[in-house]
Amino acid sequence: MFFHTQIASIMEVLANAAVAEICKLVDDDYAVFRLEITQSQKENRALRRKLQLLELKVARERVLASRPSSVKILDRNRGMGRGEGHLTGGHRSFVKPAGHNTWRDDQPITVDEGSGTSNQHVIMIESVDAEAAGPRVKQERSEREEDPRHSREIQTGAPHVATEVPTTTAPGPPSTRRSITEVSGPPNAFLKSETDTETLTVTHRLLHTGSDHRSDPERLGRGRLGCPSAPGSEYLPIFHQTQRTVNSPGDGDTLDTGGDDLSCSYTTEMDPVNMPLGLETQTDLSRGVWNQYSSSVYSEGCLDKKGPVIVVEEVTVNVEDDGPLTLNADKTPLGEGHSQGRDVLDYRESLGTNPNVATQSPLHILRDTVSTSMGPSDSHGHVVFHQVLNSKDQRAKAQGGGATSGSSKEKRFLCMSCNKGFSCLQNVETHQRVHTGVKPFSCTQCHMRFAQAGNLKIHQRVHTGVKPFSCTLCHMRYSHSYSLKRHQRVHTGENSTAAVM
DNA sequence: CTGGGGATGGGGCCC
């Protein structure tokens, strides 16, 4: 009996020991498991944060998408712009959207051989997203005004080398710097990185600054393609760029490219449907490759002087608006002596110092796209060749839209957005800023932006008080020539409306 | 009626 008792006690001890062992093992495993869970949870949180950032960016992008696009051009020499306060020299950010420079496979260049009814060919440049352009400008402006820092920095206009944005470039977890906002909607926007929007701003600015003088909007507009009096090829491509939306402020993240890294690009996922095409900003592409294109299309392709209708869909450039090209009004007091050339000179200078960045006008983008698109098309490219519209209807549209074939030149370049016809491609390019909202010329004194340098020059009279146009009858003075002309109708008694007509 | 921005067309200069 005692023996049994002994055995029982031993068994109990052994059982307890076994249980204890088992418990110990379980605890250990549990601890490990807990640790793993904890780590997973951390990762999950991090990912969630990233997702939230992405969604936030997407939301911002959408908001911006409803605003008129504009190209930000930063004068690197003077370094205007938001975020300059934290900019550190020596870095240049470059954001390049994906799919910007590729042709669609399914949208090959088409020639209109069949519709040979007309000799006249019209190049039609379509402006996509034109409708949204208008309202966006003011919103954009208001936003900018709301941005105290932006205003401050712009107003300061302190010269500085446009450079990188330290805030975003900081290697640390970017997500911690900003508040996360839940944003509904699919993150169709592409994000370059998880950096801050501020960086993006600077990036875009730099991006459009364009060292190359060709990045001058006007130059771009009139430049590479010149004002070809209607490319005369029998078959000219119709550029159909459905949406060329540059990632706008905030959406894109900055890249801490550091230095001259141009490789930064929007290569991340894009929603093929909503796809905002990023703005291609590579200078080399904008120049050389486009030149190739231009030579191939407008020179080689334009064999027939009868020129076809070329429809070029306008590119929508939703570029963040914060880094406009700024003319150095400070340096050059704008009197009448202040020549526009001076402004442009400053601009050029600034551009010249930014060899790595290029501005993008709508067609500029188009050029880039085209230039690089000679290869296989990209699903994101959204550069589509439409069949050449060579019908009388098309021409009628063009003429009805303002083109008057009967007048001086044939207006064979049509803006697809408004069907307005132009005799020169440059004019179309300039015109498309109406749709794209690109306003590369910025006043350093009031942040006003202009699509044309000349208008900026005139605008700056507001600041200088220069009124070069004086009435000989009453000595009234006007800053606008047409204002004087209009005013003089008061003396002549001419009906203003009739006079206009 | 004025102020001022937007937009178009064309001329001039340079290479």
Added chain:
DNA sequence: TGGGCCCCATCCCCA
């Protein structure tokens, strides 16, 4: 000589 580019004149429109 022609193209590329810049600049200006002019007109329209709105506040």
